[in-house]
Amino acid sequence: VTAMPPTRAPQGAGGHVGYGKIILLGEHSVVYGRRAIAAPIGLTVRAEVGRGTPGQAPIITDWDADGSVQEPISADVSHRVATLIAARLGLPQSGVRVDVFSELPRASGLGASAAFAVALIRATAECFSIRLSDEQVSSLAFECEKIVHGTPSGIDNTVATFGRPILFKKTDAPSGHEIRDIVTPNPxxxxxxxxxxxxxxxxxxxxxxxxxxxxxxxxxxxxxxxxxxxxxxxxxxxxxxxxxxxxxxxxxxxxxxxxxxxxxxxxxxxxxxxxxxxxxxxxxxxxxxxxxxxxxxxxxxxxxxxxxxxxxxxxxxxxxx
Ligand code: MEV
Missing domain, CATH: 3.30.70.890 (GHMP kinase, C-terminal domain)
Structure with a gap:
């Protein structure tokens, strides 16, 4: 039995964000270990997580900017992402209720799926008083991106987490990907x-x-x-x-x-x-x-x-x- 979500978005600007992104140069080749440059855009996905009924599947409600409920692009993928996050945070049976507020257009190449994963990881961790470093957030979001994309390079979850312009190169080294900040003299x-x-x-x-x-x-x-x-x-x-x-x-x-x-x-x-x-x-x-x-x-x-x-x-x- 699925609980009916409320019909209007909850009030309050709490929750946690993941950043949307653009790739300035280097998409696709970055999957094959070449460099790429990405930068955050001023649009985010925000998630609020509350405790649900223990043992129950995650209940995820996607809210539109006008406060109405919107259809998820893929409810199945969102559930698998939320379930993976709960499992990796040691909360496999906890039950969560998630409200998602996205400023980002979805399925548009602007990193909405990585921003969703990052926001959900941060909000879930806070709800259960788990402290995570940004590196831990990004690496768990990378696992979530594998559910969504198959073979992601890791650039989307990195920008979604850190929210800064970067030069990125995927490596299989245990030290992780090569990530350099890019600072421009003028916007x-x-x-x-x-x-x-x-x-x-x-x-x-x-x-x-x-x-x-x-x-x-x-x-x-x-x-x-x-x-x-x-x-x-x-x-x-x-x-x-x-x-x-x-x-x-x-x-x-x-x-x-x-x-x-x-x-x-x-x-x-x-x-x-x-x-x-x-x-x-x-x-x-x-x-x-x-x-x-x-x-x-x-x-x-x-x-x-x-x-x-x-x-x-x-x-x-x-x-x-
Ligand atoms: C997607 O934003 C960028 C691609 O290079 C895929 C990836 O890097 O994971 C197309």
Whole structure:
């Protein structure tokens, strides 16, 4: 018997957050041990956890911004994530009630699943008075991401936990992944555009894997090229060189297209953004739909946002800082 959730969101701004993210350069190749750059965006997932009936499956309610209940993208996946978290925290039979408040559009390549896992881990730990380091939060969120994505690189859960721009390289070393902070001299405005097409990262990651397994040398060469763009991109960010960053993003988009993870809507948005003055534009995250990012030129972000809105797309503005 499932308890009926209340029909309005509970009041109060308590709970714990995980950060949504964009990948500036290097998605997909990062799964194969190449570097990538990611940064948090100002949108989070927040979770509140209360004790439920011991022995009962987790009860998860997803709240929309207007306070109404929203359908989970996959209730089964959310339950498996919550059950894994309870088991790993030594609470297999505790029973939890979870309220989830997401500012992040879901299945859009903006890291909503990792942000959900991080928020839920933090809120569950607090509810049961368990102290966790950020490293422990991130590593448990990585296990959750395996349920959602299959073979995640670890970049999404890292940014969802730490909420800072990073240069990331997956390693199998016991010391963990290589993670470096990236500090820019000035905030860099980035326009995010949503295609409105839900895309599951697990699908595009699996498609790239199948291609790579057929022709590893061919695809490794593309991954290597992306890796060198990422290295140059980290330098450009540290100098605050948005012209160089934009060019690197444009080339990265070409290589993502070569990996066949772009889509007609993404290509259209990239073209609109560049025409409206963006220094560079590319898909971000898994692709196949989802989101595009553009770095604004001297005319600023507004003409890019207006042009994308004019074509019917939803936009957000964020800053790399
Ligand atoms: C997803 O945000 C980024 C991918 O590279 C997958 C991953 O790194 O886990 C597509």
């Amino acid at each position: 860099i405005p980035i326009v995010i555009g949503l295609t409105g097409m839900h895309a599951l990262t697990s699908h595009t990651v699996a498609a790239v894997r199948a291609a790579w397994q057929q022709r590893p040398a061919r695809y490794d060469a593309i991954f290597d090229q992306i890796d060198s763009l990422v290295g140059e991109g980290a330098d450009a960010l540290r100098r605050g060189d948005t012209v160089e960053l934009g060019e690197l993003m444009n080339i990265n988009q070409g290589l993502l297209n070569a990996l066949q993870v772009s889509s007609p809507e993404l290509e259209q948005m990239v073209a609109i953004a560049r025409r409206a003055g963006a220094l560079g534009a590319k898909l971000t995250g898994g692709g196949g739909g989802g989101a595009m990012i553009a770095v604004a030129g001297s005319a600023g972000a507004e003409p890019i946002r207006a042009a994308l809105r004019g074509a019917g797309y939803t936009t957000y503005l964020t800053e790399i800082r």
